[in-house]
Amino acid sequence: MAEALLQLSDVHAAYGEVEVLRGLDLEVGEGEVVVLLGANGAGKTTTLRAICGMVGTRGSVRLAGQELVGRPTEWVIRQGIAHVPQGRGVFGSLSVEENLRVGAWNRRDTAGIQADIERWYGVFPRLAERRTQLAGGMSGGEQQMLAVARGLMGRPRLLLLDEPSLGLAQIITRELFRQLEQINREESVSMLIVEQNAELALSFAGRGYVLESGSIVLGGTADEVRGNEDMRRAYLGY
């Protein structure tokens, strides 16, 4: 079997002395959408950080066969990964449009960049209305949209999303996921999504993992994950 696009094997990650990931195995196939579930503090955010070289990591993280562990974040990003961090982190004193341009930092195709900016304005009309406004002055939901759009401006092969729905109104969350689905379908961008809204995420993802105390306790197709008794009680509430 060919290796998956993203392959984590026996990943350990620690903040100083505190080990947070303890031998994590996970994979995301080419064009696949995978959801990562788990309680608060389970290590979901840390998993995404480990992929991007943002935390001291041991083990192996491979993107299309290439080892990422030990590489600086900006190098990893250049291999075709976009990371939309939890809590967004937009550039508050840049305008909306400038934020999007920073997202396209690694690209040289001026026309393509402009086209993508217009595309995201189409997807998130709120951003278009505020294109010259400083990002720091926008609402949480608007900043979240901007963070997602900025991540996608880099035209990644793999998109890492950390709780994209956090702070978004239901209707906007649904629109966001609809867009993600379309991007995945049309451009076969692979996605690893950390999401609190397990039901929504599982309806969109092909597969899911459940993380507990730094290792995977359950993994399988979306239906398998949804069908698991413990899982249902813990995350789906029925």
Place this chain on the structure above:
Amino acid sequence: MKTRVVLEGSRAHRLWQGAGLALAVLVALALPLLSSDFRIGQFSLVIAYAVAVLGLNLVTGFTGQVSLGHGAFFGLGAYTTAILVTDHGWAWAATVPVAALLGLALGFVVGIPALRLHGLYLAVITLAVGVAFPVVVSQPVGLALGTGGVAGKTVQVSWDKPAWFGLDVSDRGWTFIVMAAIAGVLFWLATGLVRSRMGRAMVALRDNGTAAAIAGIWPAEVKTVAFAISALYGAVGGCLYLLTTPIVSPATVGFTITLLFITAMVLGGAATVSGAWIGGIAMVFLPYYTAEWAGQIPVLRELTDQPGLFANVIYGLILIVFIYFVPAGLVPLLTRLRTRFLVIVPPEAAAGPTPSGSDTTPGAPDGGLAGPSPAIGGPVTAAGDHDLSHDPGPPARAMAPPRGSSQEERT
């Protein structure tokens, strides 16, 4: 008063811009016509300082990197010019590119610690450079290079007004006009820089270093480029300084001037290009007038026979009051005042709620005062974001692999 709304890039906007430029040229030509040589000398000094302050602003105001060694870059430029002119008979103009390149190189080297260090640690390193410079020039190694040691290096650069220049200005006035033209070009380039791709990356790095790396920005590249360009401006400021003052000594380029650059930057407005002008004006005229005022206050005159000492106290008080009431600096304040009668809106945003139209576009709402600590800088940074510099990150962090293509954007 009626507020005018002008579309960016429109004819009206270009007219306003043209008017602003014409006004600047007019001022630059009128000052030497109307002023005494003494005043012209002061205005020339404003130019030299403004260029240096602009350099500091690029690295600290825009990029958020603490630099307490700016006096060293200024000194490097001044000494390079002084030595080449006095000992080797170079023309002043020929020394400028050399000083600029040396500044660029030293800035690049000083920028390297910035790759690993932040906040206080970076401050200490740059401080060391700033403090070491005046010491080095007074040591034997400096003497061997021709620095003139503690006494300083004298230099005579005097230009005669060329015959073709029609205006009736003095030779000093002519020098001022040439300096103003050079500064005009440098400010124009800096404006282009902060609006370029590199400029956006600089602000992004200051706002949120983690998010910048996540966007694929190489902090190493942006920081070293920012330090190098900052130092280049500092060095050229030093070259210009020698057109106003016939000597440079270790005392001129000590830590005091670094502090003055920093206060000047804050007064004008960190992360604004034009704020450097206000900074330069403050550096020259504030101490001058506080000294004068101190001499006139009767109580002070009776208290001590050295009222000049109180000049520093008044100077400090003005700074404190100023920082308290106008923390973002003067330029953002002036821009806000201007929007009462002239608002410039980008074309697509004509319907948008908040017109930005300022020459401080990438400036932080807080005037970049939060700059030096990028992780704290952004008001939107959520608790989930950590400054990675404190994490035991991967060891390869500071080593940027060789780049295939040059990433800098020329302006």
